[in-house]
Amino acid sequence: MLYIIGLGLYDENDISIKGLRAIEDCDEVYAEFYTAMLQGSSLSAIERRIGRSVKVLGRGEIEEERIPIERALELDVALLVAGDPLVATTHTELLIDAHRRGIETRVIHSSSIISAAPGLAGLQAYKFGRIITIPFTSDNYFPTSPYTNIGENLKAGSHSLVLLDIEAHRNRYMTATEGLRYLLKASEKLDDGTISGETLAVVIARAGSEKPLVRADKIATLVEEDFGDPLHCLVVPAGLHFIEADYLVEIAGAPRAVVERMIL
Numbered sequence: 001m002l003y004i005i006g007l008g009l010y011d012e013n014d015i016s017i018k019g020l021r022a023i024e025d026c027d028e029v030y031a032e033f034y035t036a037m038l039q040g041s042s043l044s045a046i047e048r049r050i051g052r053s054v055k056v057l058g059r060g061e062i063e064e065e066r067i068p069i070e071r072a073l074e075l076d077v078a079l080l081v082a083g084d085p086l087v088a089t090t091h092t093e094l095l096i097d098a099h100r101r102g103i104e105t106r107v108i109h110s111s112s113i114i115s116a117a118p119g120l121a122g123l124q125a126y127k128f129g130r131i132i133t134i135p136f137t138s139d140n141y142f143p144t145s146p147y148t149n150i151g152e153n154l155k156a157g158s159h160s161l162v163l164l165d166i167e168a169h170r171n172r173y174m175t176a177t178e179g180l181r182y183l184l185k186a187s188e189k190l191d192d193g194t195i196s197g198e199t200l201a202v203v204i205a206r207a208g209s210e211k212p213l214v215r216a217d218k219i220a221t222l223v224e225e226d227f228g229d230p231l232h233c234l235v236v237p238a239g240l241h242f243i244e245a246d247y248l249v250e251i252a253g254a255p256r257a258v259v260e261r262m263i264l
């Protein structure tokens with residue numbers, strides 16, 4: 001049996017009671033923190049919370065060696081993942097592989113940035129378009145598709161949830177400031193006017209913690225700010241309902257003049 005169990009968004013207390021009970025029944029417990037991580041926790045705190053020792057697996061051990069699958073051929077195995085399982089394709093591939101190899105599987109859900117971020121940004125979840133991820137760039141790698149995809153969402157009147165790259169093996173978590181800088185650089189490169197320093201954006205940091213940060217303003221202002229420890233993500237809103245606009249002003253600190261021009 002292979003269980004894939006969501007740990008939720010922030011610390012070891014976000015796991016569900018169902019998840020805890022499933023772990024009790026397992027012979028071995030693994031975790032991966034390369035698709036997301038619990039910034040408010042540590043391996044030892046997770047181990048204390050669940051009362052089991054946990055072996056953390058890297059990308060190669062899951063995607064190439066397929067350790068959880070190999071072990072689940074003989075044993076009951078749990079794989080713990082930050083957020084909700086199956087948001088990252090890695091977990092879906094594991095389920096497909098397990099199914100092909102006759103291993104019984106069960107997914108235990110938890111909170112996810114995919115639903116937390118739209119809510120924290122005060123934006124209506126059904127008005128979101130395609131989810132975008134901004135990757136780390138370099139001198140010879142600068143894809144512009146994340147930028148153009150946000151543009152497509154904006155054109156369709158859809159808000160964009162923008163996730164930020166993680167290189168867990170290097171302890172590198174893209175900050176909202178780096179994400180915003182990417183958007184300004186792509187805008188300069190493409191010069192198509194889709195996004196500029198005047199564009200409204202929302203920064204969300206540490207969703208699931210006691211005091212998540214939610215801050216909305218034009219990109220030119222946000223890019224100068226420091227949003228503290230990761231994880232961060234961004235939202236680029238399209239046209240706003242007046243309640244969405246009120247929320248961004250009252251809760252997310254946006255200047256009224258910046259959101260007013262976005263009201264439909």
Ligand SMILES: C[S@@+](CC[C@H](N)C(=O)[O-])C[C@H]1O[C@@H](n2cnc3c(N)ncnc32)[C@H](O)[C@@H]1O
Nearest residue numbers: 036083084087112113163164206207231232233
């Ligand atoms: C692949 S997604 C996470 C998927 C995860 N399974 C889930 O359901 O939440 C990883 C990205 O989501 C964002 N993210 C995840 N957790 C977050 C949090 N607690 N606060 C802010 N952003 C977060 C970050 O941009 C991070 O790089």
